[in-house]
Amino acid sequence: MTDKAEIVVFWIFAVPLIVTALGVVMARNPVYAAMNLVAAFFCLAGIYVLLAAHLVAFLQVLVYAGAIMVLFLFVIMLLSLSDEELGVPRVRAMQVIGAAGGIGLAWVVLNAIRSIATQQPRIVGPEFGTVKAVGKLLFTQYLLPLEATSVLLLVAIVGAVVVAKQRI
């Protein structure tokens, strides 16, 4: 019973995820692409919950669908590209080759995944993926990377301010 429910929930999130991801690539207008990307991030957060990654799903909505997408939309509005600035879509040989290469890569990877011997996932306790469990890990085993991340974010803030200044 729970198996069936899990499969149904998986497809409920997976199909809109792929559709909205394709929408990001297909959209001509960056605003539509950004809106599709927000929907894709929400669907992905649902998949994360299915994988018992509660904290990461929460961060996905908070950081990706919230902060990063607001940044994207802000820049899109700031640039306010008109239709002629978006340019006429030209299909070039390089782009066709790139798409064909991408689809070929997907074929190889999907075949490799299909050949993996299926194995039931481990049984995990209710603690798995909670803020408490992941936080304990982050502040013990991954303390140095965590501190390095704070420095990275500081560098990114300073770098963004310097790059976007009037004269570079």
Place this chain on the structure above:
Amino acid sequence: MLTVNYYLGLAAVLFTIGLCGVLIKRNALIVFMCIELMLNAANLTFLAFSRQYGNLSGHAIAFFVIAVAAAEAAVGLAIVIAIFRTRGTVNLDEVTTLRDS
């Protein structure tokens, strides 16, 4: 219980869509969004294996990936704004200052 293969397949499809977007699209903003899609596909793979082996390290790595993606988006979009201000375009084909020859 769904096996890990479903999630890996979904991540592979998502990564391919992002890769095709990077290769096909010429608008710098949409290329950035496609890079975000690829980062998310990597995150999904980390979390799928984390669930499969009952090891929480994948969650920590996913956390770092999200932080790095935030930093990348901030700096990248600042560069896009700087390019738009000096050249009036975000079309990647027209930004060729660093090209050889």
